[in-house]
Structure formats: C-alpha cells, structure tokens
Amino acid sequence: AQKVTQAQTEISVVEKEDVTLDCVYETRDTTYYLFWYKQPPSGELVFLIRRNSFDEQNEISGRYSWNFQKSTSSFNFTITASQVVDSAVYFCALNAGGTSYGKLTFGQGTILTVHP
Amino acid sequence: DAMVIQNPRYQVTQFGKPVTLSCSQTLNHNVMYWYQQKSSQAPKLLFHYYDKDFNNEADTPDNFQSRRPNTSFCFLDIRSPGLGDAAMYLCATSRFKGTQETQYFGPGTRLLVL
Numbered sequence: 646a647q648k649v650t651q652a653q654t655e656i657s658v659v660e661k662e663d664v665t666l667d668c669v670y671e672t673r674d675t676t677y678y679l680f681w682y683k684q685p686p687s688g689e690l691v692f693l694i695r696r697n698s699f700d701e702q703n704e705i706s707g708r709y710s711w712n713f714q715k716s717t718s719s720f721n722f723t724i725t726a727s728q729v730v731d732s733a734v735y736f737c738a739l740n741a742g743g744t745s746y747g748k749l750t751f752g753q754g755t756i757l758t759v760h761p
Numbered sequence: 762d763a764m765v766i767q768n769p770r771y772q773v774t775q776f777g778k779p780v781t782l783s784c785s786q787t788l789n790h791n792v793m794y795w796y797q798q799k800s801s802q803a804p805k806l807l808f809h810y811y812d813k814d815f816n817n818e819a820d821t822p823d824n825f826q827s828r829r830p831n832t833s834f835c836f837l838d839i840r841s842p843g844l845g846d847a848a849m850y851l852c853a854t855s856r857f858k859g860t861q862e863t864q865y866f867g868p869g870t871r872l873l874v875l
Contacts, residue, residue: 690866751803
C-alpha cells in the first residue's frame, strides 16, 4: 500500500521568511515518482515538480527547492524568501507501481499562509 | 496555451436533480481523470479513462458516472446528488497511464447541492 504523510497541517510565516514543508512517503515499490502540487484559493492544482526514485539530486527552481532523501523516505519542499502569493495548500503525492499503477496517492496537504 | 478546461466553475443543483460537469483538454492526452475534493481534504480519485477504456475506483458510488465521447472531452454525471456530494470536482489529464506520468489539472467545478 502507498501512503503519503504531511505532518504539518498549517504553517504561518511572515513574508521573506524561509519555510519548509515536510513530506514522508511509504511504498514497497522500487520504482516510483514523487510530486508536489500547489492549490491556491482559486482551486486549481498546479504542478510544481516530479522526481523519480532513482534520482536523489536536490533541485532548485527560483525560490523553490526540493530535498529528496530515500534513506528517510522524505521529499521536503523549501520556499526561500516567502511571498504573500505563496499562500496556498501544498500537496505532496506519490505514484508507484504494482496494483496502484498510474494512481496518485496524495498527502493531506499543508496550508501555508504568508503574512505581509 | 494547451490546457485543461472545466465548465462551469460553479454549479448549483437541487437535491436529487441530475447534474453534469464537463471537462475538455487541448493537450491531446490519452488519460482523463475525475477527482472529488471535499473541504480541507486531499483529492480523491473517482475514475479515469485511458483512451476509451473506463476504470472505476472500487469505492466510487454508483451515483457517479462518466462519459468520454472523444479524446478531448470527458463528462461527470451525478444521477441523484445528495448533500454529501457537495465538493470541488477536479478533472486531470496525463499523456499515458503509468507511474512516471504527470497529471495536469483543470481549475475545478465547485458543486453546491441545495
């Protein structure tokens, strides 16, 4: 069975602070993909990143960075110098093989509020 | 821009009155998905089409049906909406079915049942 845990239900920061959103996953499959999506108040799920299980390189895209560690089954997301526009719900998701082939398993989401 | 489009963005229906939500895509993707998302919860997969092949999730109520008349369009039919069906309904697409595929989501339709 696949499982994704986002332990932080809500995070509140002040603009320009750095913030890290945690994601821990469980799967018995050796081949899997991890994703992060952003859901602003408008409701659309916006794709941010995809990472496969064989690539543990960290990735940086502007103010966003992701840290993938297989040893701890974690795929954490850091926003540097947060902005009010970063306020949204962020979902971590797992897509693994086996009977769940092609099916996304989502975490419960982390509500990020960035105050001016 | 290639995209996933959902209409309407907001839908109000009455208890027990059938309602249809629509989704279209210009990405020419083979797979289309329907998710239900209730307040403060993660999206829950209802079913998906891989081309014309329909795949229902085991726990999707019979009240929910779907149609995919062609590659571009997919519909979600709720035959007799109950108050518990009030939710955001998200359509998504992916090129193919597989663990490596990224799903791209539409803006969603927020359904209110009176």
